[in-house]
Amino acid sequence: MPMSGPDIPISPADLGFLPPVLRGAIKTLASDFHVTEIPAYEASGNGQYLYFKIRRSNLNTKEVLQILARLFSLPEGEVGYAGLKDRNAVCTQLFSVPIFRIPGISPDSSSAAVIEKEIHNQWKNLDGELELLEILRHENSLRRGHLAGNRFSILVRDLGPAADSAGNLDSKAGSIQELLQSAASHWMEKGMINLYGPQRFGKEGSTLQQGLSFMDGKKARKWLLDLGVSAVQSYAFNYYLRLRNEQGKLFDLLDGDLAVKSESGGIFKVPVADQESSRMSSGEISYTGPMFGKKMRSPEGPSLQLEMDTLSYLGKTEEDFKKMKVPGARRAGIIPLHDLELEWETDESVWMKFSLPAGSYATVAISHLIQLEENSERSL
Structure with missing residues (x-):
């Protein structure tokens, strides 16, 4: 059973891979960490909602939402967004507001030029808190999950030999640049192990422990309960990857897997692993692991057995997750x-x-290449 942070697999090294030979630090400054949303769809240019492409730092998504709600005198629930972003970064993100609720604008009679001018006039009241990059228009509000992914640009500082590998590096090992490029080439070929990062589980696994207690019957407010149970789901997924690696199948398909297409997100069953192995190797598809809940599809054969072994380790059943009403x-x-x-x-x-x-962690990606130092452990 999971008891503390070190027991939670959050990096390739935790799954048994040799740790990276280099170490470094990220998030020394907020300007070292840039993230730009990749929308799930393009705005059509028509409709009853304005999309604002905004760049900001030192503000999280909730705080930006509150600023926009105050600016346009809207309830916070009418400001839409696709994903949550951290304050300790430079973030470029879309927000939506209903055009018919903005003072001074008529959605039917105001031209695009008039709308843009009025928005910029009102934006001046923010005193530079938010940088408005673009105004778009669409038929519907943004909702959580309307996100294909994120583009990251992250400055890693203080690169050097990791403490536990410095003695193993000889003069033939190559420069820091050569070592990092070699590691990058390796993982670009293999693909990233899609683990959940440490932020998901709380300090020393505290959120995970809360989630387990909630599943045992402890009461909590809904938002806290959802957060805790989500941590249990995430732990189960990471542990499933550990079991899969122990069987030598972390980068290979198993008969009965449910696979996902990397481009479209479509999920399909793989009756015979060998028939899809080339697509797995190329990154066109991947097997999927479990996020247990009432709507989760189950695989068959050895993949299903690994999921049952995961539940057994947790001391839970599929029904336990369904009772928590998680999808x-x-x-x-x-x-x-x-x-x-x-x-x-x-x-x-x-x-x-x-x-x-969407949903994958930048710090987990970087942990494939370097050992992150203490101040780098907040995940995005």
Whole structure:
């Protein structure tokens, strides 16, 4: 049973892979961490909602939502967004508001130029808190989940040999740049292990422990209960990947897997693993792991057995998750890192640029390449 932070697998090293030979730090400054949303769809240019593409730092999504609600005298519930973002970063994100609720604008008679002028006039009241990059228009409000993924640009500072590997690096090992490029090439070929990061579980696993107690009958407010049970779901997924790695199938399909298409997100059954192995190797598809809940589809054969073993370790059943009224889902086990780029700023600092699907953690991606230092453990 999970008892504390160290017991939670959150990096490739926790699954048994050799730890990276380099260490480094991220989030030394907010400007070191840039994230830009990749929308699930493009705004059509027509409709009853305005989409604002906003860049900001030192404000989280909830705080931006509150600023926009005050600016346009709207209830907070009428400001839409697709995903939550951290305050300790430079974030570019879309927010939506109903055009017919904005003072001074008539959605039927106001031209695009008039609307844009009025918005910019009202935006001046924010005194530079939010940078408005673009105004778009669409038929519906943004909702949580209307997000394909995120594009990250992260500066890693103080690169050097990791403490536990410095003695193992000889003069033939290569420069820091060569070592990092070699690691990047390896994981670009293999794909990223789609683990949940430490933020999901709370300090020393506190959120996970709360979730387990809620599933045992302890009462809590709904938002806290949902947060805790989500941590249990996430732990189950990470533990499932650990079991899969122990069987030598972390990067391979099993008969009976439920696989997901990397581009479309479509899920399908794999009766015979060998028939889809080339697509798995190329990153076109991945097997999926369990996010237990009432709507989760189950695989068959050895993949199903691993899920049953995961539940047994937790001391839970599928019915226990269904009783908590969580929807459940399938989550890709391996995701492509084909677009990973390294741009060196100095000999000891590098920008890592890559895209991840919604719900995947940038710090987990980086942990494949370097050991992150203490101040780097907040996950995005």
